[in-house]
Amino acid sequence: MSEENGVKCYVLVHNIAKRHNVGTLARSATAFGVSELILVGRRDFNAFGSHGSTSHLGFRHFFSLLDARNFLKERDCDICGVEITDNALPVNQHPFKRSTAFLLGNEGTGLSTKELEICDFFVYIPQYGCGTASLNVTVAASIVLHHFAGKHELLRTDPESSSVLEEGFVINGNQVWIAVLIA
Numbered sequence: 629m630s631e632e633n634g635v636k637c638y639v640l641v642h643n644i645a646k647r648h649n650v651g652t653l654a655r656s657a658t659a660f661g662v663s664e665l666i667l668v669g670r671r672d673f674n675a676f677g678s679h680g681s682t683s684h685l686g687f688r689h690f691f692s693l694l695d696a697r698n699f700l701k702e703r704d705c706d707i708c709g710v711e712i713t714d715n716a717l718p719v720n721q722h723p724f725k726r727s728t729a730f731l732l733g734n735e736g737t738g739l740s741t742k743e744l745e746i747c748d749f750f751v752y753i754p755q756y757g758c759g760t761a762s763l764n765v766t767v768a769a770s771i772v773l774h775h776f777a778g779k780h781e782l783l784r785t786d787p788e789s790s791s792v793l794e795e796g797f798v799i800n801g802n803q804v805w806i807a808v809l810i811a
């Protein structure tokens with residue numbers, strides 16, 4: 629994360645059902661400049677899916693959600709729940725004013741009551757298709773982290789230090805192209 633503007637980003641990992649998702653979260657966190665992955669509860673996780681990114685990311689562990697919350701508040705950090713609630717804002721409205729920790733819900737049950745209580749605000753990811761009710765936790769994290777990084781100008785845009793990888797494939801008869809900026 630950019631140290632010049634003092635804004636930091638954290639991912640708060642608590643109650644994730646599929647332990648291998650933590651490795652994939654670490655990979656996305658590294659890609660979008662997250663300062664630290666904060667693990668609450670169990671200290672161990674499966675690094676599968678991280679593809680070596682865990683060596684480029686800080687980790688911090690707390691035994692309780694309250695301890696993690698206190699750590700973040702001491703750093704003047706907002707806690708943003710990624711959850712569809714009555715007062716959630718669409719992530720593309722970029723409601724991020726300062727350092728933020730993102731708390732994503734359990735893959736099956738969403739955020740618990742305790743998790744909801746520590747959040748300062750909520751965002752949701754607008755969906756434009758009707759084929760699914762929700763996104764995988766790692767996909768949702770990637771989308772939200774990309775928005776945060778873009779809002780705070782943390783994404784690399786220097787063409788000298790980046791290259792683009794493009795891949796085309798067909799889904800349900802439609803040609804789809806994915807372009808990935810490699811910094």
